[in-house]
Amino acid sequence: MTRHTDREYARELDLLRERVLLMGSKVEAMVGDAMQAFHERDTQLARATLRADHEVDQLELEIDERCLKLLARRQPVASDLRFITTSLKLVTDLERVGDLATNICERTLELSLEPPVAIDPRLPRMAQLAQEMLADALNSFVQSDAQRARAVVERDALVDAAYAETFPALTQRMVTEPDAAQRLLSVGRYLERVADHATNIAEMVVFMVEGKDVRHTFHAVRPMDS
Amino acid sequence: MNLEPAEPVVTAPTPKVKAPSAPGGAEEPSAPEVKLSAEDLRARFGTTQVLKGISMPIEARTVTAVIGPSGCGKSTFVRCLNRMHEVAPGAVVEGRVLLDGQDIYGAQVDPVLVRRHIGMVFQKPNPFPTLSIQDNVLAGLRLNGTRVPNPAEVVERRLRQVALWDEVKDGLDRSGTSLSGGQQQRLCIARSLALEPEVLLMDEPCSALDPIATARVEELIHELRADYTIVIVTHNMQQAARVADTTAFFYMGELVEYDQTDVIFTRPKQRKTEDYITGRFG
Numbered sequence: 001m002t003r004h005t006d007r008e009y010a011r012e013l014d015l016l017r018e019r020v021l022l023m024g025s026k027v028e029a030m031v032g033d034a035m036q037a038f039h040e041r042d043t044q045l046a047r048a049t050l051r052a053d054h055e056v057d058q059l060e061l062e063i064d065e066r067c068l069k070l071l072a073r074r075q076p077v078a079s080d081l082r083f084i085t086t087s088l089k090l091v092t093d094l095e096r097v098g099d100l101a102t103n104i105c106e107r108t109l110e111l112s113l114e115p116p117v118a119i120d121p122r123l124p125r126m127a128q129l130a131q132e133m134l135a136d137a138l139n140s141f142v143q144s145d146a147q148r149a150r151a152v153v154e155r156d157a158l159v160d161a162a163y164a165e166t167f168p169a170l171t172q173r174m175v176t177e178p179d180a181a182q183r184l185l186s187v188g189r190y191l192e193r194v195a196d197h198a199t200n201i202a203e204m205v206v207f208m209v210e211g212k213d214v215r216h217t218f219h220a221v222r223p224m225d226s
Numbered sequence: 227m228n229l230e231p232a233e234p235v236v237t238a239p240t241p242k243v244k245a246p247s248a249p250g251g252a253e254e255p256s257a258p259e260v261k262l263s264a265e266d267l268r269a270r271f272g273t274t275q276v277l278k279g280i281s282m283p284i285e286a287r288t289v290t291a292v293i294g295p296s297g298c299g300k301s302t303f304v305r306c307l308n309r310m311h312e313v314a315p316g317a318v319v320e321g322r323v324l325l326d327g328q329d330i331y332g333a334q335v336d337p338v339l340v341r342r343h344i345g346m347v348f349q350k351p352n353p354f355p356t357l358s359i360q361d362n363v364l365a366g367l368r369l370n371g372t373r374v375p376n377p378a379e380v381v382e383r384r385l386r387q388v389a390l391w392d393e394v395k396d397g398l399d400r401s402g403t404s405l406s407g408g409q410q411q412r413l414c415i416a417r418s419l420a421l422e423p424e425v426l427l428m429d430e431p432c433s434a435l436d437p438i439a440t441a442r443v444e445e446l447i448h449e450l451r452a453d454y455t456i457v458i459v460t461h462n463m464q465q466a467a468r469v470a471d472t473t474a475f476f477y478m479g480e481l482v483e484y485d486q487t488d489v490i491f492t493r494p495k496q497r498k499t500e501d502y503i504t505g506r507f508g
Contacts, residue, residue, distance in 0.1 A: 002506040009505065075464050077491045077503045211493025 009074055013083065016066050017142075020087050020094075023059040024138040026052065027094045030101035031134065031194060035127045038108045038187060041116065046105040056098035063091045079208075086208040090141070093197040093204075097134065100190040100197075107183040107190075117180040120169055126162045126191045129155065133198035140202060146209040152202035153214070159195035163188050229328060229335040229343065260324075261286035261455040262307060262344070262425055267321035269302050269311050276302045278479040279321065284425075284472075289447060289456045291470035291487065293463055295507065298476040300459045304427045307457065308344035309337040325425070342370060345423035349430035351410035353402030353417075359385075359394050362402040362413055366421045384416040388446055408439020415446065426450065428458040432465060444469050463503055467491045475499045 004010035030049050037046035067088040070076060076084050111117065133152050140149035166188045173181035206214045262284040269277040277299045284290050292300040305311040306319050309330060322329045330340045353362045360381045367374050374380055381398065385391040390412045394405070402413055411431060418426060428447075432440040447456060447469045460466050466473050467487060474484040475498070483490065483499040494500045501507050 002501050005505050005507060077463065077467070078494050078500050080504050081492060 012070060013080065016070065016087055019059060019063050019066065020090060021142060023056060023063065023091060023094050026056050027098045028134055028138065030098055031131055034101040034104035038104055039119065041112050043109055043112050046108045049105045050102050053098050053102045056095060060091045060095040063087060082208045082211060086204045090201055090204055093200045097194050097197045100194050103190050104187055107186050111180060111183050114180060117177060120166055120184060122162050122166045123184065123188055126159055126188060129159050129162065130191045130194040130198065133195050137198040137201040137205065140205045144209045146206045149202040149205035153199050156195050156199040159192055163192040229330060229339050259286040260284065261326065263324040265322040265324065267306055267323060269306050269319050272316040276479055280481050282474060282481055282484055284455060284457060286455050287451060287453065288471040289451050289458060289469050291466035291473045292457065292459045292476060293466050293473060294476035295502065299479040300476045301429055303476065304429055304457055304459050307427055308346055309340050310346065342421050343423055344425040344427060345418035345421055346427045347415050347418055347431050349433050351407055351414050353410050353413050355401065355403045357402055358399045359402050359413060360398040363416050363420055366417050380420055384420045387419055388412040388416045389442065390416060408435045408442055411435060411443060412446065425455045428456065430459055430461060433461065475502060
């Protein structure tokens with residue numbers, strides 16, 4: 001895209017983009033670390049990941065302020081307006097993903113106090129899918145790639161399906177090992193939510209790139225075939 | 227509408243007539259009423275082509291903003307809409323401008339009468355300096371030779387219409403130029419409205435005004451939209467975004483994009499529009 005005539009404005013937009021990317025990469029790392037800590041019962045990594053959430057929270061505040069300043073001082077329009085409003089909303093989803101990573105760490109710390117439990121094999125699969133979706137959503141934001149963003153949205157159903165499969169298996173385990181099963185179920189729910197936030201981000205990216213609001217359109221109930 | 231010379235009269239504004247509903251009671255969406263329409267409009271000064279074939283329908287009782295960089299032809303365009311371009315030496319207009327379907331450039335059409343139907347407000351407030359506030363309001367009517375049976379009533383009505391009455395009612399005999407810039411501009415709008423135009427052209431009406439005076443004029447534009455078709459030329463894109471229903475982007479004498487204002491300022495279709503409104507031009 002052509003550069004702004006006002007280079008200071010261009011710098012402000014570039015800086016906003018950099019800060020969103022930094023926040024995105026920190027959140028991605030938090031989810032990766034949280035899942036590693038969960039698998040390896042690594043309480044040190046879990047605690048370090050919990051501490052990292054503070055940085056993500058601070059970045060959310062900083063990005064919000066940058067967006068408000070840009071809106072107030074530059075009165076952005078068209079693609080700039082879509083970029084700034086997308087950033088403003090996107091950080092909320094990123095911050096929540098950070099919170100979900102801390103939730104996984106909290107469950108990991110609780111599980112570490114008990115004997116090792118068998119991890120449902122669908123949970124790592126869910127984690128992989130959710131992390132890939134998050135990475136692709138952020139990459140689609142960086143590259144303004146609406147096609148890639150749409151592909152993320154379509155993959156949310158895979159994570160939902162995996163969670164639906166995990167649920168009955170873990171519910172059964174509630175009888176014999178209620179505390180562990182409850183915590184594993186929670187981790188499954190957190191991962192399912194990470195995928196939901198990745199989907200939200202991807203939908204925002206479609207809007208940012210194409211100006212089309214695709215929220216609530218991908219999961220429309222299809223009419224029954226007659 | 228008859229644009230051919232006739233005895234000028236002061237008439238009551240035409241009331242809005244609602245289209246009869248379809249049989250069975252269901253309201254059918256009616257096609258938008260086009261008030262003014264440029265058709266392959268070309269304008270030049272001598273050999274310099276300023277407008278290169280603009281075709282643009284303007285819907286009745288809406289506000290249309292015309293934006294674009296300096297020299298893009300936006301002011302020339304609005305000056306063609308009420309036959310003011312041709313007044314300049316060497317100025318030539320080709321193509322058609324239809325007001326309610328009638329070509330204002332038709333052979334039998336009186337340009338003075340056209341300008342009564344299509345009023346204009348300029349960048350710099352231009353009240354007649356030797357005339358009082360009330361005489362400024364009546365100036366257009368008197369210059370047209372219109373008999374005004376009840377001038378005080380016309381003055382009050384038009385000054386109220388532009389929200390100036392309360393500010394000037396105790397000094398109607400004062401000079402029009404004794405008012406502030408914003409008040410002068412509203413006085414000029416009142417003077418245009420006294421002629422009961424159907425279309426109001428505004429060429430940068432707020433560029434000489436402070437933000438409060440600008441807000442008052444914009445508020446007035448919102449109110450006038452109920453009865454008048456307004457075309458506003460502005461360099462201030464936030465103003466276009468605030469007041470206009472539709473926005474046209476002109477570049478080098480051509481109409482690049484013409485769409486709902488919301489669309490132009492959130493997701494324009496043309497790269498040139500995008501670059502201009504986001505400040506990535508040149």
